[in-house]
Each structure stands twice: as C-alpha cells, then as structure tokens.
Amino acid sequence: MKKQFAVIGLGRFGGSVCRELVRQGHEVLVIDMDEHKVNDYANIATHAVVADTTDESVLRSLGIRNFDYVIVAIGDDLQASILTTLLLKELKIKNVWVKAKNDYHHKVLVKIGADQVVHPEKDMGRRVAQQMSDEKVIDFIELSEEYSIVELIATDLLEGKTLIQLDIRARYGVTVLAIKKGEEINISPEPDYQIMKNDLLIVIGHNKDIKRFEDNAM
Structure with a gap:
C-alpha cells in the first residue's frame, strides 16, 4: 500500500x-x-x-x-x-x-x-563488528540490548540433522524462524526439515542463548 x-x-x-x-x-x-x-x-x-x-x-x-x-x-x-x-x-x-x-x-x-x-552509524558499526568477529554470523538485527534476530551459516556439524533431532528451542531457548537455501527461503520449517551445510538459519532469542547455540551446536 x-x-x-x-x-x-x-x-x-x-x-x-x-x-x-x-x-x-x-x-x-x-x-x-x-x-x-x-x-x-x-x-x-x-x-x-x-x-x-x-x-x-x-x-x-x-x-x-x-x-x-x-x-x-x-x-x-x-x-x-x-x-x-x-x-x-x-x-x-x-x-x-x-x-x-x-x-x-x-x-x-x-x-x-x-x-x-x-542511530545509523552505531547500528551499522555493531553489525559490521559482529560480522567481522564471527565468521558464522552472516547478519543480525538487534531487537533490544538482550534479544536479536541472527542469520547463522550451518556448518558440517549440522549436516543431515533435522530440527526435531536438534531440539533447538528446548535445549537452547532459541527459535528458528526460517531457513534459507540459496534463493529459496522456508518460513517456519517443519520439525523434520533436514539441515544441510551452508544453509542459513534465521534464529531469534536472547543473545546469550544464541551464542550458546552457536558455540555448542554449530
């Protein structure tokens, strides 16, 4: 409109x-x-x-x-x-x-x-710093000081695993909003969705939980 x-x-x-x-x-x-x-x-x-x-x-x-x-x-x-x-x-x-x-x-x-x-300069600075300091982070949106939406690249540790196997929400308190594969994006993927290396996982959660998920599962 x-x-x-x-x-x-x-x-x-x-x-x-x-x-x-x-x-x-x-x-x-x-x-x-x-x-x-x-x-x-x-x-x-x-x-x-x-x-x-x-x-x-x-x-x-x-x-x-x-x-x-x-x-x-x-x-x-x-x-x-x-x-x-x-x-x-x-x-x-x-x-x-x-x-x-x-x-x-x-x-x-x-x-x-x-x-x-x-704060365009500050916000862009944070995004650039985040991307430079963590090679798994492709992009992120800061919702508040504590919560963010982050786009993470799947490593070979997630290759072939389904969302239900990973049980990300229960184990880490992080929700997978979507998964992007090339130009295709799957919004609210099904529990049996099989993740492949280099898929982009778009997740939302507390910054500490996202970091814990990244460190322990990816």
Whole structure:
C-alpha cells in the first residue's frame, strides 16, 4: 500500500531513506535548507522543497500533518533536529522517526516524544563488528540490548540433522524462524526439515542463548 513520507535532511542517511522509499513506490517529500541538495533530489523524490523546518508556519504550509511518517534526518545541527521534532509532535504527527547523533541527543528526542530514534552509524558499526568477529554470523538485527534476530551459516556439524533431532528451542531457548537455501527461503520449517551445510538459519532469542547455540551446536 502506497504511503506518504516526508524526509527532512538530505545527508547520506536521509538521502538513502528517500531513495529506498521511492524505489518501493511510495510518495516522498524531501526538505532541506541546502538548495543544492534539494536540487539533487528534485528528480528522485515526489516533491523537493527548500525550507526551514524549525518554523512551525513553514511546516503547516507544507501540509506536514497529511503525511503517514516524517523522518527527521538532520545531521550535525542538533538544535534544529530537536526543535523540528518538537514541532512535529506538537502538530500531532503520529509517526516521527529521528536520527540521533549521540546518546544525549537520543535522550532528549525520547523526552520530547519522538516515536522512533535511530542511530545509523552505531547500528551499522555493531553489525559490521559482529560480522567481522564471527565468521558464522552472516547478519543480525538487534531487537533490544538482550534479544536479536541472527542469520547463522550451518556448518558440517549440522549436516543431515533435522530440527526435531536438534531440539533447538528446548535445549537452547532459541527459535528458528526460517531457513534459507540459496534463493529459496522456508518460513517456519517443519520439525523434520533436514539441515544441510551452508544453509542459513534465521534464529531469534536472547543473545546469550544464541551464542550458546552457536558455540555448542554449530
């Protein structure tokens, strides 16, 4: 279903979000104070506007309340990021996602009502570090400080074994959400599914349990 998004700030993060949303077929309004950046996205986004989003009257004139999501991707100007977020919430925007520069910025954004705070550099850094430090981990999504979804590559220790034989949930407290073999993905695989070397197991669980499963079963 097509949705309407507004992206405020056209740095690397905001630009990337804009391109992906457009690729998915959504309507995207992009806003930035820098005319050159706005011109760069004039032929990509549905609408591109040079504007100061710390001015409430400007936000109202843009019809910002009509958008399903507003992404505040302002980079180094923390004051502009915070004030823009505050105004958006005062205008009753339901879904305001904001890029945080640091932990202090994050705390302030939460206090003023940001619906979702993201740390693109920190999150990507963690993913890269995880992948570099553990060759069995192909990718992971951190759900919280304690729980994650991890994509693990099956070693020869799992070759030919079925899920019911491994009894992963009972033994390790980890749930196998799906198994990917090449381009095929098996969602909620049956207990008699036979794992082969190099299959990708997509599992969810407590980080300690996932690590225990990886160390003892793979």
